[in-house]
Amino acid sequence: MTLPQTGPRPARRTGVRLAALLAAGALALTACGSDGGDSTAGDAPASGAPAAGSLGETSVQFSWIKNAEFAGEFIADDSGYYEKAGFSKVTFLPGPVAQEEVVATGKADFGLSNAVSTAAAIANSGFPLKIVGATYQKNPFSILSLADKGDIKTPQDLCGKKIGVQDPNLSLFKAFLSANGIDEKCLTIVPNSFDVAPLEDKQIDGLVAYLTNESLLVKGHGFDTVDLPFADNNLPFVAETVITTDDMIKNSPEKVEAFLKAEIEGWKDACDGDTGYEAGAKLAVEKYGKDIDPPLELKKEVEQAKQQCELLVNTDETKANGLFTISPDLIEKNIASVKAAGIDITAEELFDTSIIEKVYADNPDLKG
């Protein structure tokens, strides 16, 4: 299940890469022109890559509805990056569902989830899964409040407030409280769905939300919002993490490698400045998510595409190591956060970074 995160971080523009810019521009044009058939592989496969289609079909279970949260995946499909990497077809399965269950039981090859959720599946039910890469370097969970109501700027501000928490996020919220030394008894937890209406109606002071989704939604409705991101307040962990089975890693590492390569290419384009944000958002609104009801709003999706790139996807570490990488330091922080959530797991049981390292070793140009 996706949740939002936020964080007032200075906007940081990534350097413009000429090739990526051209690709994104071409993409934006095709996105306007038609709702397009299935993408076809553009240029010849890079040396060493499997021939187009030789890896067969694959499927990805998303953590949320097909909105701009998956801008990079949409671009990778629309621009033919998956085909170039060797897949004949990629199926996107919308969430929210239990992604770990879908992937572990073989209903999808890959899933996008977060470190806490996957750790729970491995530790509590012995699911044979690993995280092989991370789109979001920071989790987008946050406590969303209105400036003229809850005005929750620090964890201490939570005391005496009424906070709406979705049952599936309750243990995560409690981990957030304990990581910040807040006594659960000093506030009132109210069951809430992902609906933002109770917050806007001022029935509750705060809501567990996604920085890149509900937060922007409420702002778009004309409210002055305040975010308290988990990631900046002692509960950092990676999200939109790529998960797959131990079996896949062992027996078809070339599939995992090809998938990650196409993902990196897609997300490089998706985060390539305003052109990239608009291209990803347009694909979400006009192609992949066009059947969503209520319909996606382009303005909010562009904003979401921008925010996630600036706040969550691109960090100093990805600048140095490349997108989707998870540094040893970050892994250590993840394990600490997962422990705070009451889940006992080691880094080796949760992460396998060997394939993403191989992707960059084989394709050093992907880093730039």
Next chain:
Amino acid sequence: MSATSSAVVRAVRPVGRPLFNLAFVLASLVGLWLLVLHLADVSPLVTRKPQDVYEFLFVDRKAPANRTAVLSPLWQTLLDAGIGFVAGLGAAIAIATATYLSRGVEAATMPVAMLVRTVPLVALAPIITLLLGNGLATVAVMSGIVVLFPALVTIAFGLRSVTPQMSDVVHVYGGGTWAVLRRVAYPSAVPSVFAAIRISVPGAITGALIAEFYTTPDSVGKAINQGLALYQYDLVWSLLVVLTLASVLLYAVAQLLEGLVLARFGLAAQRS
């Protein structure tokens, strides 16, 4: 059969039948459970067998902690169900009495009752929560709604089963409507009330579970939602098993009470 042994059979029957039913229901449940797991193509990663639940609750290293994790929400849910049961059944008896006393009340309430019953509770739940908040009032109303309507229909039918001849006897001796109600209608409705109690037990628990998605205390409804998010399938299956057991046991208790009371009233032959 000798007179003594038939007396024994008479005395044992009200107790024996529920016990036999209970054993039969439990055996069928376990059988069905295994059969469905066997037939359905579901990954063993997410399913649990009876022995897995037994191990989780009694054998596992953390069994005592596991039992606490299952039982503490269970008490809350039984309390919630009890509140709904009392609220729903109380309202059903009151409304049934009112409809017995006045045709006008019946004409006014029954269509509304049927209408509310046809709207799924999950659809009503957010509105009820909005009106009553996240506390006991919401539980009482939601669980009560599930209990109320079947009970109302059954009890109202029981009250109406008084024949004109029976009420004539009371009138001849100078009794009014109240006397008819007290001396004839209520006793005639006893089997219906017990039938209503039996069907209300599982209904109250179902209603409580739905209400618990909207209320604050730790309960089975909430624990299942959280357990699923954390992939604690052992816990989720154990919660379902223990709640089902509790429901079956309470049903058996209701059946037992019914048998004993009806035998005492000499109404055993009329049980519905």
